[in-house]
Amino acid sequence: MNDTDAIRRLMLAVGRLEDAADKQARQVAESLQKAHVVSAELAATREAEEAKLKYAMVCLFQEQQQKTEIALRPVTGKAWRGLIAVAAGFALLxxxxxLLLRHEYQRLKDAQLRADAAEVSAEVRHASQHVEITSCGGRPCIAIDPESATWKSRGREYILVDGRSGK
Incomplete structure (x- = not known):
């Protein structure tokens, strides 16, 4: 074998290696392209599944919220009725x-009137100890001191009566 044949063979082998390398590079490029396509498809599928999951979760949340509202309606109604009953009780109280305060105030006013009347009555009794009362033709009469001064009170004129004490 001569050198040219060896070089030719070597060239032929290098050419085949280059062809094989090009083929392999194309395959790698195709594989990478397929991997990108598959990755994009996976991303799109993942996004679609996430969207479905989000939608399903929103639906479940709304359904749960409706069930909760339905379950709480009787309790809420009872709470409102209880609140109204308590408010009515406070209003009645x-x-x-x-009414009790009004009644007690009226009783206090009546007691004050009785106390005032009792005070006047006590003053009259005290004054009557110093006055001589007798009967004049079947009518009550008292002895009056004609020299006594007169007093005016509430539009009336009063005179000091002669008491039993001194004269």
């Missing part, structure tokens, strides 16, 4: 206390 307030009205009862107002």
């Amino acid at each position: 307030y009205a009862g206390l107002l």
